Amino acid sequence: MNDHTSRSYEEELSRLKDLTATMGELTQEQLEGVLEAIERFDKDLAARVIEREPEADRLEHQIDSLVVRMLALRQPVAVDLREILTGLRTANELERICDYAEDVAGRIVALHATEVAPTRSLINLGQFAAAMVKDAMRAYGERNAQDAQSVWLRDKEVDEMYTALFRELLTYMMEDPRRISASTQMLFIARAFERVGDRATNIAEMVNYMVRGETIEEPRPKGDTTKTMVPPSES
Amino acid sequence: MNDHTSRSYEEELSRLKDLTATMGELTQEQLEGVLEAIERFDKDLAARVIEREPEADRLEHQIDSLVVRMLALRQPVAVDLREILTGLRTANELERICDYAEDVAGRIVALHATEVAPTRSLINLGQFAAAMVKDAMRAYGERNAQDAQSVWLRDKEVDEMYTALFRELLTYMMEDPRRISASTQMLFIARAFERVGDRATNIAEMVNYMVRGETIEEPRPKGDTTKTMVPPSES
Numbered sequence: 001m002n003d004h005t006s007r008s009y010e011e012e013l014s015r016l017k018d019l020t021a022t023m024g025e026l027t028q029e030q031l032e033g034v035l036e037a038i039e040r041f042d043k044d045l046a047a048r049v050i051e052r053e054p055e056a057d058r059l060e061h062q063i064d065s066l067v068v069r070m071l072a073l074r075q076p077v078a079v080d081l082r083e084i085l086t087g088l089r090t091a092n093e094l095e096r097i098c099d100y101a102e103d104v105a106g107r108i109v110a111l112h113a114t115e116v117a118p119t120r121s122l123i124n125l126g127q128f129a130a131a132m133v134k135d136a137m138r139a140y141g142e143r144n145a146q147d148a149q150s151v152w153l154r155d156k157e158v159d160e161m162y163t164a165l166f167r168e169l170l171t172y173m174m175e176d177p178r179r180i181s182a183s184t185q186m187l188f189i190a191r192a193f194e195r196v197g198d199r200a201t202n203i204a205e206m207v208n209y210m211v212r213g214e215t216i217e218e219p220r221p222k223g224d225t226t227k228t229m230v231p232p233s234e235s
Numbered sequence: 236m237n238d239h240t241s242r243s244y245e246e247e248l249s250r251l252k253d254l255t256a257t258m259g260e261l262t263q264e265q266l267e268g269v270l271e272a273i274e275r276f277d278k279d280l281a282a283r284v285i286e287r288e289p290e291a292d293r294l295e296h297q298i299d300s301l302v303v304r305m306l307a308l309r310q311p312v313a314v315d316l317r318e319i320l321t322g323l324r325t326a327n328e329l330e331r332i333c334d335y336a337e338d339v340a341g342r343i344v345a346l347h348a349t350e351v352a353p354t355r356s357l358i359n360l361g362q363f364a365a366a367m368v369k370d371a372m373r374a375y376g377e378r379n380a381q382d383a384q385s386v387w388l389r390d391k392e393v394d395e396m397y398t399a400l401f402r403e404l405l406t407y408m409m410e411d412p413r414r415i416s417a418s419t420q421m422l423f424i425a426r427a428f429e430r431v432g433d434r435a436t437n438i439a440e441m442v443n444y445m446v447r448g449e450t451i452e453e454p455r456p457k458g459d460t461t462k463t464m465v466p467p468s469e470s
Binding site for chain 1 (some may be wrong): 307310316327342405408409416419422
């Protein structure tokens with residue numbers, strides 16, 4: 001590889017890093033948008049999150065094209081290849097997180113203000129998951145495997161928060177069947193935030209792999225017991 | 236590229252195709268497993284689906300490693316590169332579908348027999364989504380863009396079935412709050428099947444891209460209106 005090739009290769013790697021960081025910022029803004037929309041019950045803000053969704057698709061498409069070009073024209077090996085593939089997969093995870101933000105925004109738009117409860121637990125869960133995304137992307141930017149691992153460990157906590165909220169929502173529905181329809185939407189919003197945390201954990205795993213060249217061997221700690229939950233009224 | 240390199244490259248491509256096909260068959264078996272488990276309310280069968288989940292992870296890992304090696308050691312361009320990346324992404328979609336099957340299986344294990352209703356609509360939705368996966372994988376195996384496009388067009392139908400079932404489940408919960416807990420699990424099972432259809436559609440899109448080298452330009456037809464649904468009792 002001559003100097004010229006090598007320089008433009010470095011430029012491409014740095015462009016990949018920039019694009020992924022930009023996509024990370026957009027994802028952060030989308031999550032903050034829906035959280036604020038829930039807190040203030042602001043449907044216009046939720047609608048703006050939906051409007052911005054194509055930005056995520058465009059960024060992912062740009063990253064995809066760049067990666068395909070880099071793989072085709074260069075022969076990346078070892079750490080470079082890991083870096084390129086991590087960029088590709090991180091972009092894919094971010095795009096899915098933006099999809100969840102859009103999904104949540106769509107549900108907010110359809111809700112009535114009086115139906116939105118319990119708001120606090122939902123926002124706490126969403127903020128916790130959003131912080132995981134932020135920290136996973138910082139670990140990616142700084143190539144910090146240790147920080148990535150600490151994000152990875154928080155997956156259990158997000159699962160536990162989700163389980164508690166799930167229980168709260170079931171109780172809420174049982175107390176008053178008129179709340180069933182809205183609470184079902186809240187259940188799906190809660191589930192979306194839990195999935196956001198899961199995808200932040202995926203990013204953290206990839207950052208660890210990119211930096212260390214090896215995968216985390218321990219099984220991911222899980223705290224989601226909603227599938228086997230006995231509802232409060234039956235326990 | 237000399238004959239020897241070229242031959243072993245062909246071998247790798249064919250191994251990638253075989254691994255992806257094997258993973259497609261496993262995915263099919265996992266979906267059939269949960270559908271039969273729901274139909275006969277067979278918790279042992281559901282437990283076996285959960286036990287087999289690591290097979291999907293292993294296959295995806297093998298495909299990942301093979302693709303990384305092919306990208307690193309060869310310089311695939313144009314159709315070969317598209318084929319390799321489609322294999323990688325298809326494996327990723329299949330792994331997520333297997334995750335949904337495992338998620339559904341976990342919910343079945345925790346349900347009581349008397350709570351499982353409305354079973355028929357749920358099985359219809361699941362079978363429809365499973366058929367989409369099967370047809371998308373056949374289109375992949377046969378490199379048939381036309382068949383892929385016909386899978387892609389069925390996404391709207393799966394969304395409509397999901398929307399109808401969602402409405403049915405809400406009504407069911409409102410009629411008797413004691414059904415809320417179980418019906419919530421059924422809602423998540425329905426949602427999982429809807430997502431399976433979505434991922435089959437993703438595979439179909441990639442097969443079309445692999446064969447034709449261009450993406451489907453029209454927006455994906457959507458029929459999921461559950462987010463904005465007015466429940467039966469309020470309409």
